[in-house]
Amino acid sequence: MKRKQKRFLQMTLLFTAALIFVPDIGLWSLYKEKHLVKPPEAAEPQTLPLGLGDGQLFTWTDGLKRKDWHDYESIQKDAMRSGKGEHGKPYPLTEEDHDDSAYRENGFNIFVSNNIALERSLPDIRHPNCKHKVYLEALPNTSIIIPFHNEGWTSLLRTIHSIINRTPDSLIAEIILVDDFSDREHLKEKLEEYMVRFAKVRIVRTKKREGLIRTRLLGASLARGEVLTFLDSHCEVNVNWLPPLLNQIALNHKTIVCPMIDVIDHNHFGYEAQAGDAMRGAFDWEMYYKRIPIPPELQRADPSDPFESPVMAGGLFAVNRKWFWELGGYDPGLEIWGGEQYEISFKVWMCGGGMYDVPCSRVGHIYRKYVPYKVPSGTSLARNLKRVAETWMDEFAEYIYQRRPEYRHLSTGDISAQKELRKHLKCKDFKWFMAAVAWDVPKYYPPVEPPPAAWGEIRNVAANLCVDSKHGATGTELRLDICVKDGSERTWSHEQLFTFGWREDIRPGEPLHTRKFCFDAISHSSPVTLYDCHGMKGNQHWSYRKVRVTVGHLGGSNHLEPVFSLAQACAFPSKQFCFKIHHILFQFNFVVISVNIFLFLLSIQIFRSNLNENGSDPAQRVSVLDLFPERCFTILALQDACVILTEALLEIFSSNVTAARHAAHELNVLYYILKIISGRKISLKKPKQTNKRNTPKKNKNQPNIKSIAVSPKEAGVYELKISSLDTTLIC
Structure with a gap:
């Protein structure tokens, strides 16, 4: 056997042995795994690997133990749910479902609320980094305070169920429902019987209508938890919503924290983030709540980290109970609702604390279509706002009065106790607040606004x-x-x-x-x-530009006069309507080119005809433009069509937008035909000197056309006047 054949045989045997016996790859390992190794016993389905692991502890560089607070079993159950409204999807509505009776009592569609599950699942729309965050193992517990007045049955129960299902039990000290003198039957004995199933829920009732602010104060005065968490009665909390809030307070007890407030649609109950999502709370100088972008100076490397916010949106926040009462709670002189979010926000910043929005904590809230109940007489939002301004805003209150002069004469009531509290807490002035905390607000809402354009x-x-x-x-x-x-x-x-x-x-x-x-x-x-x-x-965002449209009628002068001028967008009875000159020129450029070619060929034909008629005598030859006065019926027909189209355009302008657009296009084409035939530039605003590049070279025997004009003489009859330097032709 030759040497080459021996080597080939050796290589073949070596390759075959490797194919059979190499671990984890060879055929023997596959046979062993299938027949000789016993399979493990069937195990429970694995939960989704969404985080670091349920209940795992981690020790940070600061020596504090941290924990993954996610409830993966609950997350898995929510992921398996199906049905109408599940995963925060909009409930399918028919025209009958939009009936006003469904909104009348609650300001949102109670029919939809009654037809979706009380424990429905929600989409986890947190920033991806939130799924891997860990928080302190030793978090304070909280009393969750929920005031309500004539709330819908299912919307209130869904609030409670979402809290129970998505909150670690060890963090809930109690859930306090504070009834502000409701008169609906389902909120009395029926509610008491239902809440018996929840050991940590208790109901407190007022003896008269107190309003949102004092109802919250009543719940806070009865709370036993280390932290007070305020929610509205038509909310749904999302995945792992509470630990991020409590963690921030545990790190600094003089902190107020707010979750990201998502929108539950009042029509179909679809769940989604607010426009812009993470933004700073702000205000204008009429005391309307606003949201502004986070400035680059405050943006974190991790977008899911808490960020400073000058003012809160209102009813959803958490605060250390002792710190809340050190600040004096809410001003008890504020009536019913309104202004309390500014009062607590100014107070916490100016008196040594801070306020943060926490992107990893998300709570859905139903924004009502309208307020369904009557506010007791004698109360005034304006009075509340003036009371806050006089107590906390110092000289900046004048900017509010400039915009709301009627506030000057309102009575604030006795604010001496609030002034004394501010002095006792050694609070900073409002000028400091605007310079150190809300320094970016004047960029969007300046105290003195520039004049309008x-x-x-x-x-x-x-x-x-x-x-x-x-x-x-x-x-x-x-x-x-x-x-x-x-x-x-x-x-x-x-x-x-x-x-x-x-x-x-x-x-x-x-x-x-x-x-x-x-x-x-x-x-x-x-x-x-x-x-x-x-x-x-x-x-x-609107911009103003003077636009003169290339559609016009032919008047008594030698130029086209515009018949209308439109802004960038005009409101018509049924549609927006806008003409732009560059759009028309672009769309009909090929028509103009075609007309140019046609006229060029026509000019050659006429010139040849003239040449044949006059022979070789140069004195008898005339230019193309000299021939057009003799064919004035051509120009007259074109200009007549211009007038007719202009009148038709004006008639159909407000009723048929499509027809008006087509008429305008045709009119522009005719305008360019006239421009080419006349051999001169036609101005839209005022007559200009003849464009020498478009004017034929002068000839001693050739009259120079000075102007072309048409004017109506009587019904259906027009006078065409073509003037040259030495003669005038009238058709």
Whole structure:
């Protein structure tokens, strides 16, 4: 056997042996695993690997033990649920389900609430980093305080069930339901019987209508937990919501913490994050709550870490119980509701504490369609706001009075106790608060606002109608109406004055008395509606440009005069309508080119015909432009068509948008034909000197055309006047 054959045989045997006996790869290992090794006993299905492990302890560099507080068994059960409304999906609604009776008692669709599970699952929309965070093992327990007044049955029970199912039992000291003098039967004995199943739930009732602020104070005064956690009665807490809040308080007891408040839709109960999600709480100088972006200076390397916020949204927060009472709790002089979120926010910052929003804690909240119950007479949100301003805002209160002069004459009641508390706690002044805490608020809501760019009516020149918001609220679609200046009846129903402000949004009203609604459009083809102003531009960002549209009628002068001028977006009875000159030119450029080619070929043909008629005598030859006066019927026909199309365009402008657009296109094409035939530049605004590049070279025997104009003489008859330097031809 040759040497090469021996080596080939050796290599083949070695490869075969490796294929059979190499561990974990060879055929022998597969046979052994299948037949000789006993399989393990069937085990329970493994939970999803969502975090570091249920209950594992970790020791940090600061020596404090930390723990993964996720309840993976509960997370697994929620993931397996199915049904209408599960995982926070919108409940499918029919037209009948939108009946007003479903909203009348609660301000949200109680029909949907009654038809989705009390323990429904929610989507985990936290930042991914939250799933791997660990918190202190030794967290303080909390009393969860939930005030309610005539709350819906299922919305209240769903709040309780979500807390029980998604909160570690060891962290709940108690759940206190504070009934603010409800008169609905299901909130009396029936509620008592239902809550017996929950050992840590107790119900406290007021003897008269106290309002939200004093009801919270009553619950806080009865609480035994180390931390007070305030929630509303129509909430759903999300995965692992409580440990991130308590952890921040455990690290600094002079801290107020707020969860991210997600939106539960009042129609279909779909669950989603607020627009912009993590943003700082702020206010304008009429004391409306606002949200502003987190400035780069405060952005963390980990977006899921807590961040400072100047003011809270309102009813959802946690605070150390002892620290809350050191601050004096809520001002007991505040009536029913309103202003309390500013009072507690200013107080905690100015008196040595801090406030943070915690992205890893998420709580869904139903924002009502409207307030379904009556507020007792004699109460006033304005009075509450003035009381807060006079106690805490020092000289900055003047900016509020400038915008709300009616506040100056309101009585705040006795605020001497609040002034004394501020002095006792050695609180800083409001100027410090604006400089150190809310330093970015004036960027969006300056105390002294720059003057508006413009204000007045918005008139559509073509239809000679004005935009009218009719004093509408959120969702109102803008319409055109007869302008008040033109003699329309001056009634309260008309609202035709608008302000284009420094934020580049448009608001109803004069500059000093604008309303809190802005022109809003979700796309270039959608209707323009009123929506709550947010100051973040986006759908409410408008720009002003003078646009002269290339559609006109031919007047007595030698140039086209514009018949209408539109802003970037105009409100029509049914649709937005906007013409842009560059859009028309781009779309019909090929038509103009075709006309140019046609006229060039026609000119050659006419020139050849003239050449044949006059022979070789140069003196008898004329240019193409000299021949056109003899064929004035051609120009007359084109200009006549221009006039007819212009009149048709004006007639259909407000009723048929598509037809108007096509008419405008045709008119522009005819305009360019006239421009080419006349051999000179036609101005849209005023006559200009002849463009020498487009003017034929002068010839001693050739008259120079000076102007072309058409004017109506009688019905169906037009006079065409073509003037040259030495003669005038009238057809």
